[in-house]
Amino acid sequence: MKKSELETMRKSFNTVKSRSDSIKESPSTKRLVKRVREIKKFSIENKDELINQLLESFSRNDIECKMADNSFEALKIIDGLLDEFGASVVAKAKSNTLGEIDLKNHLKEKGIDVVETDLGDRILQLKKVDNKPVHPTGPASHLNVSNITDIVNESLDVNVDPVPREIMEVVRKDVLDRLKYANVGISGANAIASEEGSCVMVHNEGNISIVSLKDLHIIVAGIDKIVPTLEDAISVSKLETIFATGNYVTSYMNVISGPSKTADIEKKLLKNMYGAERVVVILLDNGRSEAIDECLYCIGCGNCLINCPVYNAVGNEFGFNNYLGGRGVAMSKFIEDDETCFNSGLYMCTLCGLCTLNCPLSIPTNDILENMRKLSTDAGFYPKAHGKIRDNVSKNNSPF
Known part of the structure; x- marks a missing residue:
């Protein structure tokens, strides 16, 4: 943006x-x-x-x-x-x-x-x-x-x-x-x-x-x-x-x-x-049956975005399609796959937890993304690895 x-x-x-x-x-x-x-x-x-x-x-x-x-x-x-x-x-x-x-x-x-x-x-x-x-x-x-x-x-x-x-x-x-x-x-x-x-x-x-x-x-x-x-x-x-x-x-x-x-x-x-x-x-359905329960608590208010320091810095480059911010990144894993989740900004999140503090349902998005990072490492998706993926993220203005 x-x-x-x-x-x-x-x-x-x-x-x-x-x-x-x-x-x-x-x-x-x-x-x-x-x-x-x-x-x-x-x-x-x-x-x-x-x-x-x-x-x-x-x-x-x-x-x-x-x-x-x-x-x-x-x-x-x-x-x-x-x-x-x-x-x-x-x-x-x-x-x-x-x-x-x-x-x-x-x-x-x-x-x-x-x-x-x-x-x-x-x-x-x-x-x-x-x-x-x-x-x-x-x-x-x-x-x-x-x-x-x-x-x-x-x-x-x-x-x-x-x-x-x-x-x-x-x-x-x-x-x-x-x-x-x-x-x-x-x-x-x-x-x-x-x-x-x-x-x-x-x-x-x-x-x-x-x-x-x-x-x-x-x-x-x-x-x-x-x-x-x-x-x-x-x-x-x-x-x-x-x-x-x-x-x-x-x-x-x-x-x-x-x-x-x-x-x-x-x-x-x-x-x-x-x-x-x-x-x-x-x-x-589109991946919802496999999604983590906490991801499905979202009511779509967008209050997490308003308070997210990363989103306020980079805008809608952090997220997946119309699902913006950290919750969108999390859902992309289930709607698409691990690579999509990585390229949607999995490692952009600071894990500060402001999204959870400002979510009416206290969805632990930062914890979900932290766990997904561990899983992404096992799948071979992480910063400074796999040049092709790293290059794709760089094009999306990722800080990594």
């Missing part, structure tokens, strides 16, 4: 810190932290039972569910669904899981126009190069208003002034114009309730509501998002919001429990009133 981008990112992070500190220390948040830890522990320990219950709940709710062992299988399922609907334009919501399977580039190669509906993600999409996000909830936090103005003017062939509201309005109009041709929406989920068969999604912009109103709504979520009940799912989503944005709750919380339907004419059930005629959930 450029020096100016790192400075803007750090400034954005400090804004979130100052806004959220008092909320994090409130009694209600501390109670919520304790509750979510218990929820995640139970969910991980009873994963198979919850999946089986969820499949029954989805069936009862008329939600189609497909299991994907890896990214290839998930993309194959999505390709089949898009072919069914003859989709040439897709409305996409912000999702780390969709970044994990590299959906956007995959569909681009097939000639399908993927329209990012989140403002930050859309700005990065218009940027075209070096467009990796820097935070799960603030993907464009490293770009200042001047940078964004140049990106928007060049990509959309407009002449907007460097005024945030004007930029927002121009991008919004462009997105809505493009979405007129989309009949498929794709999103992730913040949490999934096994008992009710409900997917919970939180957002501030209202864009997920738009995505979910397309004829087909595809939801891709890791199996680590499954929790026992809807109350549990909301608790997880609420805690993520507090630590990600410094607010007690987001503007919108969508609960998707089935296709759009009505029975207001002689009590005859009709689908596709305003929203989706079909809802398809793809449950992604």
Whole structure:
């Protein structure tokens, strides 16, 4: 990342810190932290039972569910669904899981126009190069208003002034114009309730509501998002919001429990009133079954990144795909392999433990990475060894 981008990112992070500190220390948040830890522990320990219950709940709710062992299988399922609907334009919501399977580039190669509906993600999409996000909830936090103005003017062939509201309005109009041709929406989920068969999604912009109103709504979520009940799912989503944005709750919380339907004419059930005629959930494993339990506690708030000295120094070069920072490095071992883990920044981490201290669920990321370093040595991946790998890391600006 450029020096100016790192400075803007750090400034954005400090804004979130100052806004959220008092909320994090409130009694209600501390109670919520304790509750979510218990929820995640139970969910991980009873994963198979919850999946089986969820499949029954989805069936009862008329939600189609497909299991994907890896990214290839998930993309194959999505390709089949898009072919069914003859989709040439897709409305996409912000999702780390969709970044994990590299959906956007995959569909681009097939000639399908993927329209990012989140403002930050859309700005990065218009940027075209070096467009990796820097935070799960603030993907464009490293770009200042001047940078964004140049990106928007060049990509959309407009002449907007460097005024945030004007930029927002121009991008919004462009997105809505493009979405007129989309009949498929794709999103992730913040949490999934096994008992009710409900997917919970939180957002501030209202864009997920738009995505979910397309004829087909595809939801891709890791199996680590499954929790026992809807109350549990909301608790997880609420805690993520507090630590990600410094607010007690987001503007919108969508609960998707089935296709759009009505029975207001002689009590005859009709689908596709305003929203989706079909809802398809793809449950992604992609190494999660083999992952260390502590890695699966993550709720995606990104508070570890804000407080990580390494991330604040090098930015999104520390991490794997959309999974940024130390936790992303750890997950890369299970999603990909030892070499990917090494090249994602395994030896960048200082093992200072600030990520754990600032994680609402106290995930011991530094301990996990320290243990992985020992394993990487056994596998032949370590600094100053194997020149080819060392050279690859050097290209990524590793300090080693």
